Amino acid sequence: MHHTRASFVLGHHNELAKVIHCQVGEPTLLVTDLSPFHPQSHLWPDQPGDMGRVCWEGGEAKVAPCRMGAISPAGELFVDLDIPVKRGEPGWAFVVVHPLSGRYDLAVGTEISLQVDSERRLALSLGHSGCHLAALALNRTLVPYWRKEVSERDTLDQPDFDRLAIQTSRVEPMGSQEQYRIGKSLRKKGVNGEALLAALEQIESKVNDQLAKWLAAGGAIRRSRAGEAIIDSRYWHCALEGQEVTIPCGGTHVTGLAELGQVRVQLAPCEEGFTLITRVTP
Ligand SMILES: [Zn+2]
Known part of the structure; x- marks a missing residue:
């Protein structure tokens, strides 16, 4: 598993990406290989995370303010202050977590269109x-x-x-x-x-x-x-x-x-x- 590739620094608001992790719940926590969403830093939380929406074939969902996450070598996702390791810990992937309002079970590999609230x-x-x-x-x-x-x-x-x-x-x-x-x-x-x-x-x-x-x-x-x-x-x-x-x-x-x-x-x-x-x- 790789760290999320982040494109907000290029000024991007939209990307097409693939699901690499989806934790169903309220909210559902979605992780993609690439994201234009800026996540709030867990280390120095100065700027709130981006909001917006995502859609896929047959569905769409609102994205609440994005957070930082880390996925362990065993595949467990930790969010924000629960991240137990430093950035760059071998075997861990640091990721942008998109909290979706509602329960969605999206298979790994699903194509997702991500759109940041530009305003x-x-x-x-x-x-x-x-x-x-x-x-x-x-x-x-x-x-x-x-x-x-x-x-x-x-x-x-x-x-x-x-x-x-x-x-x-x-x-x-x-x-x-x-x-x-x-x-x-x-x-x-x-x-x-x-x-x-x-x-x-x-x-x-x-x-x-x-x-x-x-x-x-x-x-x-x-x-x-x-x-x-x-x-x-x-x-x-x-x-x-x-x-x-x-x-x-x-x-x-x-x-x-x-x-x-x-x-x-x-x-x-x-x-x-x-x-x-x-x-x-x-
Ligand atoms: Zn700054």
Whole structure:
């Protein structure tokens, strides 16, 4: 058994594929050899799974948000947090799980047409691209709040506050919500937490100014991948300030900054840090 070949990174919404596993139940869990559906990551569940529909000769079904799965050497399917092994464990196949509403007994080898809900995909892609841009603008704005040189740098060679402080990230249709924590270790690394948290309003407006500048300049977004298997590394590239920046990312994205229209953030204090809400208005 092989890992699912994933085509969402190519921007695909439709594929013809073959059933490689079907677990009948409520929902029925369908696995195919190839899929255009983006599954929510079980390791860093930032972007919700794609929804849509599948059809086969004589039937069709709705697809609920897709999840990651892994099939053991004995043929048992484990879904999301129940996956007991690391990616790449010998003998295990990592797969996209399509939960179908209803009970369907589809034989291995059955031809299936898979169709992603394009409208929802686009809304999430806008949200995810906006989220990356907001993180880079936040890192830029927070440069003055570092007291020491820090070795963790982002793709623009800025201190990577986003990566070091982020607790959770949730991509939503046309936006995202991130939670940042300024704990002991981050203060030790040199973040001036008191000054930063006292200046959230000014930081918010500077982040918004930076976002407006980048969006006015425009720039192409493209994706790349180390391979076609769902567990192969994938990357986000964006033309920004005369260079192409790169962020490892498993999600879906739009193809250029022009599609984003306007991106604005809101910062609010929360326990030991702050939340950042990003809204995209295409
Ligand atoms: Zn991402």
